[in-house]
Amino acid sequence: MQMRKLVFALGVLLLGLCLGVKPAEAAEKEAIIINKSNNQLAFYENGTLQKVFPVATGRTRNMTPEGKFSLVNKVKNRPWYKEGIPGGDPRNPLGARWLGINVPGDWGHTSGNIYGVHGTNNPASIGTYASSGCIRMHNKDVVWLYDRADKNIPVYITSSSSSFSTLAQKYGVGANKAVAGYQTFNETLRYGSKGESVAILQRKLSITADGSFGPQTLRAVKKFQTSKGLVADGIVGPKTRKALFSE
Template sequence: MKKLCILFVLAFFAFFSMGVTASHAAGSQFIIINKSNNQLAYYENSQLKSVFKVATGRKASYTPEGKFKIVNKIVNRPYYKGKIPGGDPRNPLGNRWLGLNPRGTWGTTYAIHGNNNPSSIGKYISNGCIRMYDNEVEWLFNRVKIGTPVIITTSGKSFDSIAAANGMKTTPSKAVPVTGVSSEVLMKGSRGNAVKELQRLLTSQGYNTKGIDGFFGSNTDFAVRQFQKAHNLKVDGVVGPATKRALGMR
């Protein structure tokens, strides 16, 4: 009997410790989504780290408001409704899914996710999910943990004020600009995630780059020139601000 009591006490303290650790880990970062300006703020160690443009529900009621949690993380989630596999350029869910738990759901209905229509970012257009640029949701996905709190609201207050109203501690930090169109110019020979985004956009709009590999080769150059010609842009194969805006690329 004495041994059973000791085991029970040890198990209790082990469970209590696990709970404290998990709570502390989740509390070190949180996300605020403000539907009044369609912006998402990411906090880490009580400091505002980044602010992103997002898209939310086309009706105010579609994107639920309240305090939720990230309950799952999925790379290249299939679009089951349209029978489109994960990783397909046609997939409207993009390449990363951060599932949320509003309205009794568990990460299968609502999420912060990428998309294959970058021109929708900043608009009220979704069925309830929060859309981000693919490369920006990748950045967020790589940082946030399961259990991270997500506050969704419609407010005219600052992110710090919204955080305080929801019991989140913040420390003063410098203003963080909202991400916008990148100044990086892409051309033949360029490599990286920005080229992958370019290739996804071109492919989704019917300009075949013959692969999404992150390398700006002859096929991507040809697709860019076709796109530029169709949109009355300078046909030079160089993806600068004008071509990016026409593509809806950040």
């Protein structure tokens, strides 16, 4: 009986190898992608983009390392050991949550105690290059991420002009899957527009999806129109919609 079970197990393993099945593929459906070029963080769950957040990264490019890492620890209200400031203290620069990643330079390359995604007591720094290497988020944003991101998921850090959808395909995150909320819309959008169609547009442009067509969205639309050889008027009409959803 034991021999029969062993033969069956070996058969299943060989079948998996022949089909190219990798256990890690399931984990790739959940990932964090950080783009230092625009200081944004994207969270993928079940192979789909859930949210894009503004972040702060290193004061110089080499302070926040680039590559593929892993989320290895999660701490609520982590103390600021360097200055002896307890967790939860308004003076604590680590904010409400800490998500540690194992990058070269931490203790044994596995601890996640040196580099991490964390909150901040300096919200004005978000969107800028301000940290000593960590990735800062607004406290409400890092709490949202902390509650959803599982340990051991991949964390990709890059500096790229590519969209998050392009980066996700490159990294094999949610490959061949439609990104959440990337439905098309038929209305013309312009500065001052509000609603779900604006949020869809914003997610497609990989910017904060707050559903309000403000200055950031206007800049992103004009940049996209210029890249496609369209009139950069900031109005999302038929030609711009077609270019957006033909990618």
